[in-house]
Amino acid sequence: MTKIAPSILSADFSILKEEIMDVEKGGADYIHVDVMDGQFVPNITIGPLIVKSIRPVTDLPLDVHLMIENPDRYVQQFADAGATIISVHQEACVHLHRTIQLINRAGVKSGVVLNPATPVETIKPILPEVDLVLLMTVNPGFGGQTFLDMVLPKIKKVAEWKKELGLSFEIEVDGGVNPETAPLCMEAGANVLVAGSAVFNKNDRAKAIQTILNP
Ligand SMILES: O=C(CO)[C@H](O)[C@H](O)COP(=O)(O)O
Numbered sequence: 450m451t452k453i454a455p456s457i458l459s460a461d462f463s464i465l466k467e468e469i470m471d472v473e474k475g476g477a478d479y480i481h482v483d484v485m486d487g488q489f490v491p492n493i494t495i496g497p498l499i500v501k502s503i504r505p506v507t508d509l510p511l512d513v514h515l516m517i518e519n520p521d522r523y524v525q526q527f528a529d530a531g532a533t534i535i536s537v538h539q540e541a542c543v544h545l546h547r548t549i550q551l552i553n554r555a556g557v558k559s560g561v562v563l564n565p566a567t568p569v570e571t572i573k574p575i576l577p578e579v580d581l582v583l584l585m586t587v588n589p590g591f592g593g594q595t596f597l598d599m600v601l602p603k604i605k606k607v608a609e610w611k612k613e614l615g616l617s618f619e620i621e622v623d624g625g626v627n628p629e630t631a632p633l634c635m636e637a638g639a640n641v642l643v644a645g646s647a648v649f650n651k652n653d654r655a656k657a658i659q660t661i662l663n664p
């Protein structure tokens with residue numbers, strides 16, 4: 450069963466609680482939280498304080514996507530704030546394996562993220578230690594960008610390795626996912642779809658979610 454993780458990046462932050470409750474009621478599986486530091490990516494968004502405030506608002510897992518330099522500094526704070534999954538960019542980690550161990554030891558699920566131009570071979574050695582592999586289908590930093598189909602062979606490759614190695618991590622895609630691009634991701638082997646604008650920019654979120662999952 451494919452899961453959907455609406456990204457609150459495209460929500461109305463003045464009514465964030467209602468926005469989260471609306472997508473939960475509409476069939477969301479995870480709430481995707483985009484953390485940006487203005488260094489790793491040009492944009493600045495939210496930190497552990499907001500994660501802590503939204504934790505009691507929903508029963509859904511909080512899927513925290515860290516787009517920050519040197520994420521080791523903040524893993525514990527996000528874990529304490531109530532993150533369910535903490536994902537870090539391969540490109541932001543000098544010692545990726547150590548960072549993944551840090552997340553696992555913090556008692557939360559761990560994820561590794563790759564930018565569109567980063568080869569999947571760079572994460573093969575750590576696959577047995579992660580709960581999630583997130584393949585960016587846009588360059589990170591902003592919502593509402595166009596899906597990059599050059600990432601599809603990377604999804605297929607990771608799905609092949611998952612099978613070959615008998616592993617159970619989830620394969621998530623993020624960026625430009627909508628009813629047209631979702632089937633391509635699912636066909637390639639993704640089982641978690643992040644969608645920001647394609648969910649929050651629609652009035653009927655339940656319908657938007659259903660249309661992405663069953664286009
Ligand atoms: O990580 C992200 C951007 O860096 C967001 O999760 C992503 O862009 C979601 O927005 P959309 O679905 O509108 O592309």
Ligand SMILES: [Fe+2]
Nearest residue numbers: 456483514623
């Ligand atoms: Fe994201």
